[in-house]
Amino acid sequence: MTIENVTSQPAGDSDVLESTNARQARVYDNFIGGENGLATDRAAGAWIRMQAPGLVAAMQANRAFLSRAVQWLTRQGVDQFIDIGSGFPVSPNTHEIALSASPSGSVVYCDVDPTVGERTRALIAGQAGASFVLGDIRNPEELLAQPAVQGLIRSGRPVACVLAAVLHFVPESADPARITAVLRDALPRGSYLVLSHVASDIPWGDGNDEETLKRATEDMYLRTQEQVTGFFGDFELVAPGVVSAPHWRGSEETAGDGPDLAIYGGVGRKI
Numbered sequence: 001m002t003i004e005n006v007t008s009q010p011a012g013d014s015d016v017l018e019s020t021n022a023r024q025a026r027v028y029d030n031f032i033g034g035e036n037g038l039a040t041d042r043a044a045g046a047w048i049r050m051q052a053p054g055l056v057a058a059m060q061a062n063r064a065f066l067s068r069a070v071q072w073l074t075r076q077g078v079d080q081f082i083d084i085g086s087g088f089p090v091s092p093n094t095h096e097i098a099l100s101a102s103p104s105g106s107v108v109y110c111d112v113d114p115t116v117g118e119r120t121r122a123l124i125a126g127q128a129g130a131s132f133v134l135g136d137i138r139n140p141e142e143l144l145a146q147p148a149v150q151g152l153i154r155s156g157r158p159v160a161c162v163l164a165a166v167l168h169f170v171p172e173s174a175d176p177a178r179i180t181a182v183l184r185d186a187l188p189r190g191s192y193l194v195l196s197h198v199a200s201d202i203p204w205g206d207g208n209d210e211e212t213l214k215r216a217t218e219d220m221y222l223r224t225q226e227q228v229t230g231f232f233g234d235f236e237l238v239a240p241g242v243v244s245a246p247h248w249r250g251s252e253e254t255a256g257d258g259p260d261l262a263i264y265g266g267v268g269r270k271i
């Protein structure tokens with residue numbers, strides 16, 4: 001998300017020095033109720049909330065999907081998670097859900113943003129079973145080689161690899177199909193892939209300012225349901241498949257008869 005262009009306040013020194021990615025993570029954090037941002041991030045968040053409520057609703061639905069998927073996986077007995085593109089911690093975080101269901105489980109967070117790393121490490125300090133590694137999904141081999149990640153994979157037991165709202169930052173030139181194939185191949189049999197991704201074939205809905213949407217999604221690579229489904233390869237899709245995120249095993253309250261939101265969510269199992 002290119003926030004600089006949609007913020008209602010001028011950029012300060014810190015904005016000039018940092019990457020767009022870092023800013024984008026903090027504005028997303030603001031959408032889902034986190035408090036990791038600066039005043040300028042809150043201003044950008046407020047502006048986008050007003051001008052592009054469909055985008056904010058999709059991001060909130062994404063976070064709710066992530067929680068439901070992790071809860072569902074714990075009920076399947078999964079107690080090992082690799083959460084890539086984990087973002088700033090906002091409760092309920094993956095480790096909070098997973099480790100309360102299974103205190104002897106393990107959660108490895110991974111993000112490319114060192115500030116996300118700092119905040120996550122501060123939160124999980126002293127928490128058995130939770131760790132953070134800095135890594136770039138565009139280099140999956142390097143990410144998989146990290147000892148914390150290897151520890152889970154080498155156990156031979158199922159691991160859930162979580163890619164929530166991260167692959168839409170990966171352009172075709174970085175070959176997301178290859179990235180997901182490398183990750184799938186590395187997982188033991190019975191493992192799961194959890195994936196959410198902004199949709200190119202679901203409208204944002206009414207009441208959104210086109211220009212704001214365009215600018216806010218400038219560095220995202222929106223994809224169709226077919227493309228997102230392709231990232232699961234030969235994994236068996238858990239019902240209801242790849243669907244608009246609120247409809248993935250949502251309660252009546254979250255799924256209901258409401259309109260689709262422009263973000264897909266799905267879970268697949270390695271058979």
Ligand SMILES: C[S@@+](CC[C@H](N)C(=O)[O-])C[C@H]1O[C@@H](n2cnc3c(N)ncnc32)[C@H](O)[C@@H]1O
Pocket residue numbers: 021022025028062063066084085086087088110111112113116135136137138163164165166169
């Ligand atoms: C929209 S947030 C999603 C956070 C969380 N997964 C969720 O769904 O609530 C996207 C996160 O992906 C991270 N990210 C972006 N590009 C990445 C990359 N190439 N490798 C790893 N993480 C990346 C960003 O730093 C950010 O924290």
